[in-house]
Amino acid sequence: MSDTSNGFSRRDALKAGAVLAAPFIARFSRAAGPMAGKRMGYSMSFATIEWLVTQRRGVEDSARTAGFDLVFADARDNPAKQVRDLEDMITQKCDVILISTYYAEAITPAVKMINEAGIPIVVLSSTLKGDISWTCHLSTDTLGTARSAGEYFVKTLGGKGRVVQIEGKPGSVVNQLRGSGWNEVIAKNPGIEVVKHVVANYERMQALRHMEDILRSTQGISAVYCHNDEMALGAIKAVREAGRSKELWLSGYDGIQADALQAVYAGDLRATWQYLPFGAEAVDAAVKILQGAKVPKEIVFPSPLITRDNVAEYYDAKERKVRPFKSQIKA
């Protein structure tokens, strides 16, 4: 994404992605039930954090609507198992395979086999790597969003402050980009210092424990940059218990779960960038591929900033319900 340097800004990229995606999605929401008799594989490296659960539910619901016979596998955070899962999907003669992975490099051998078998691949979020190919990759402009998160920090802090960074799972491409894009911008602002940097594996409890320790050892923190909302919610708890909510603010990513959006609504979470789970969109892409239609190889979705000002568009505070995701892409 060095596009920014030659005048093609992130916003343009996002717009392009949205434009590409909008007609494509609108067309597919009408194409219900045509996939009867077709088998779709859906392999995840890890299925049990909120964002991925939302993705899985999206895939399951849409696959049912489309009439797919869905073969689902969760590698339980084990790259070797994901390789076996993918091999099994070839054996089961899947017509299309959706891949969601934290282990782009590790699963390359299996992806090669899928290529050799001529089965189309739809990649969700984290990209694949190595000498392999795929048919369609749905992603958010993670790096661009991370850069704009950096800019949000610079602007909101007035170019000055001490910040803490809480990272997700090492090995996840998305996690790395959320770090590098943000760091890139922060590094250009010498007034902003990253005083602590920890890994909490996208988990709430780990973030809570780390934040407790950080709060003991570090005074005058201005803001906390968390690589997802789960960790932000854990950190918020630690900050509140330490009685330091007035001193600092926090940001997260994903903007899809009710308690995170509730925290934005309540003013506990200053900002989050919504990260579409792609479940329904991926199934739409699979349908289109199997119908022989042309699908863009890369579809980039926008990742809007959610703050207290616009949280109502994403979250119904009265019902405590998250508003449906797909409608936002169409809009």
Added chain:
Amino acid sequence: MRDSRIVAFGLRWSHLLALVGLVIVASVLSPYFLEFRNIMNVLRGASVLCIVAVGMTLVILSRGVDLSVGSILGLSGATFALLAATDVRLAIVAALAVGVAVGLVNGLLVAWLGLQPFIATVATLIAARGLVYIVSDGANIIVRDPPSWFEAIGSGHLGPVPVPIFIAAAVVLALWFLLAHTAFGRHVYAVGANEEAARLYGVKVRLIKVLVYCISGLLAALASIIQVSRLTVAEPNAGQLIELDAIAATLIGGTTFDGGIGGVPGTVLGVLILAVLGNLLNLKGVSPFVQMVLQGGIIVIAVVVSELRQRRR
């Protein structure tokens, strides 16, 4: 001879010395370490592991092992969070019952079917985690608007001291008493030291085995209630790998896999050593990956030391 007496003293009190040494190092290296709030954070953070590890100690003393504690923690937590919307008291009882039930399965598999504890509890580890994903659909189960007394279990204070510390202390005292001063405790040691001899002595070996797994399950469930109360959410992956930390703490504390040797006080020291080390490294900003390597090293050292201690006897 004086030298050997010093060595003997060092071996006898090695855990305590290690903890004291670590605390001294920590307070020199970090000015924040000895702050009251930090100490309370460390102890509160350690309380969940402490409760689980004490149960683990009981099982290991009987020459078994309970690898399913993490899954029990997850399953009891999910059970609790699901029922909390109806009645929090009922939810607590149900969560504890689930813990005992999984423990009972472990105990029956080991004592009556004669499965290796490792195999039996790996089976329940997998099955119970599967149940967690089934009941939660792999998602967080949020406890909506819990009564304040419930949140106090995990987040509250009695005076300046967080509630989980009292709960962990009570568990430690109860289990210590049970092991050191009751017939049940003597029987656990006897079964661990020599099952055949214990049987000849009239110890109900099977019953003792079932009971230790039930207690371990109960304690894992208790730990889950503290954790869910603190986060007001039951995470589907909660407790994963805590069995390894619990075993590590037990080994560092001088309880051995050969059964019959060790006890609760050592395990508490083991938990504290791990907690203080983690806290110190966090305060100093040491990478979490380096922390794992150090933790592995400490286990090796601890096991070697307790081996030396055995040999001198």
